[in-house]
Amino acid sequence: MKPLIERLRAIVGDDGVLTSGAALAAYEGDASQDRGAPTVVALPRNAAEVAEVVHVARQHSLPIVPRGAGTGLSGGAVAVEGGIVVATTRLNRIRRLDLANRLAVVEPGVVNAELTKTAAPHGLYYAPDPSSQPACTIGGNVAENAGGAHCLAHGVTTNHVLALEAVLIPTGQVVRVGGPAHDRPGYDLMGLLVGSEGTLAIVTEITVRLLARAEGVAAVLAAFDGVVPASEAVSAIIGQGIVPVALEMMDGMTTRAVAQGAPASLPEDAGAVLLIECEGLREELDDKDGPLATVQAICRAHGARDLRIALSESDRNALWKARKSARGALGTLAPNCYVHDGVVPRSKIPTLMARIEAVAAEFDVPIATYLHAGDGNVHPNVLFDARRPTEVRQASAAGEAILRACLDLGGVLSGEHGIGTEKQDYMSWALTTTDLRAQAHVKLAFDPDEQLNPRKLFPTPGFCGEVRGASRPPREPAAQR
Ligand SMILES: Cc1cc2nc3c(=O)[nH]c(=O)nc-3n(C[C@H](O)[C@H](O)[C@H](O)COP(=O)(O)OP(=O)(O)OC[C@H]3O[C@@H](n4cnc5c(N)ncnc54)[C@H](O)[C@@H]3O)c2cc1C
Structure with missing residues (x-):
């Protein structure tokens, strides 16, 4: 253990290596139910240090688990086999805002909401907005292909990532995929890395698209007697060809829990509420036949009994704060x-x-x-x-x-x-063995020894190993060699 720690300290500095029981306990879990204690936590400051840490992990035959803010809900950042947790806490700089091309180049540990805050004075924002955005990182968002309330019209993380820099396992090579220009030749490796749950490479830089704020924005809060009429209103809105930027629902139990602590004073007796946001030109939103008016008419036709329109930024923010606090509010129940x-x-x-x-x-x-x-x-x-x-x-x-x-x-x-x-136990419900084997080949092409974030994604711990064994050519009998 001592040589491992000394080697890591030489790479990331004394303050970049966490070994105490208390410090490691903070890295044992994420927001899921699963837990696993890391052997050590390393906090690199750049891609070169990440690559060096990868070499050390290789020398010590230890797993590597990338980690952002640990807000994940599926156990992705949990060190189930111990090993070195590579946390991106100090890889947290916004390297560049390119206003002419409306993009930002960020390190993976940048907190999602910080990017929008930095871009806001220029009338720009980063669209994917998970409810955890005050804490979660862009690196974690890339790994999970995160979505959010405002992803309906604008798309999820993969639709906003233009390029990635990543460190490969086991070589520690630093590679770049994608780029600011549209549609690169060759396989879409960037598309493959986005959503790969930290199992294929460690992302060290991300280039993302920024969007311009719309001229007009309005949110509608509609209360229904139950989830069935609310759901039917949702289908009717989309069926009319209207794609709001956000179209969210909370059932009665969630609405009541949120209402207890929310500044937006939600209707506590509702069986379900819809929160719908439309954006566009101001005239469009004011038009009595425009999307905002149509959304309200559809909600009324499906039995909405309380309709509120939030036009000001502060009213809209209060509604979104309420919606995004839903998971926390359930903690009171x-x-x-x-x-x-x-x-x-x-x-x-x-x-x-x-x-x-x-x-x-x-x-x-x-x-x-x-x-x-x-x-x-x-x-x-x-x-x-x-x-x-x-x-x-x-x-x-x-x-x-x-x-x-x-x-x-x-x-x-x-x-x-x-x-x-x-x-992971349910993956065999969703994919055939042939599909899973094809996916295991992708994993093994990037990480032949299954050192990066092992025992994730696949239905059994040995699944990739079995696929690797089966795909090796059979050995010649000893006598014929
Ligand atoms: C209250 C709450 C609300 C949430 N709301 C939403 C929501 O609306 N939408 C949504 O999509 N999710 C939501 N989440 C889930 C979570 O916030 C997201 O999955 C988020 O993207 C995780 O980011 P993180 O920085 O916390 O990553 P972590 O939890 O630290 O890690 C998540 C995964 O990313 C990998 N990873 C992290 N950094 C890197 C890197 N640099 N390179 C390679 N792999 C890496 C890890 O290995 C792990 O597999 C919510 C969670 C909470 C607790």
Whole structure:
């Protein structure tokens, strides 16, 4: 252990190596349920130091686990086999704002909200806005292909990343993929790295697109008696050809929890609320046949009983603060919360919501749901007390039943939180063995010894090893060599 620590200190400095029990405890988990203690945490300051740390990990045969802010909800940053956690805390500079080309070059540890704050004086912003944006990093967003409330019209992280610099395993080579110009020749390696959950390379620089603020923005808060009429309003809005920038829903339980502490005073007696944001030219928003008026008319036609329009920035911010505090607010209802992230075709939302209600009754667990309704990404939060083994079992079984329902309805396991350790057991429900093997070949092409973020994503710990073994040519019998 001592030579390892000394070697790391020589690379990243004394203050860049964490070894004490208390310090390591802070890096044991993320916002998921899983835990794993790192052997040591390294805090490199540039790509060259990351590459050196990779060499040290190789010499000591230790796993490497990249980590941003640890807000992940699928266990991606958890060191399940110990090893060196490479945290990007000190890789946190915004290197360049290129106003002419509307892009920013950032280090992976830059906090999402800081980028928009820095770009704001120029009328620009970074569009992907996970609810965790005051804490989560752009590197973590890239690894998880993060989404957010305002991703319906503008797209998720992958639609905003133009180029990446990354350190490869096991060589420590620093490579660049993508670039500011559109459509590079060759394979789309950048597309592959975005969403690879820290299992293919360590990202050390990111070039992202910045968008200009729209001239007019308005948010509508609509209260319904239940999730079914609210879901039908969602389908009707999209069916009219209107794509709001955000189209979010909270069920009654979530709305009540948020209302307890939110400045926006949400209607506590609602069975569901929709929060819809439209943007465009001011005249468009004022037009009585424009998208804002149409959205309100559709909500009314589907039984909305309380409609509020927020035109000023402060009113809109209060509504968004309320929506983005949903997960935290659920902490007032139970000590633990197992959040899921399935996606279903939008038209199946009412069916899924009915199934979730049935699952809650069957397993006797409260489930509070909020969703990026516009793109069918549903976050049911199973509430439980981890100190009670029966509740843990019930919560886990309820989660499993919900994910099964998402797949049965033609959906997928995860819209934005990733697979990590939390959903890896279900990968064989979603993908055939042939598909999984193809994916394992991609992993092995980048990381032949499975040193980077091992035991994530694939359904069994040895899956990649089995694929590697099977793809090696059979050995010649000894006598014929
Ligand atoms: C209250 C709350 C609300 C949330 N809301 C949303 C939401 O609206 N939308 C959404 O998409 N997510 C949401 N999340 C989940 C989480 O915030 C995102 O997944 C976020 O992208 C994780 O960023 P992070 O910096 O915390 O990464 P971490 O949790 O530290 O790591 C996440 C993954 O990224 C990898 N990683 C980190 N940095 C690098 C790097 N430099 N190179 C390679 N791999 C790297 C890690 O290995 C890990 O696999 C929420 C979480 C919480 C707690």
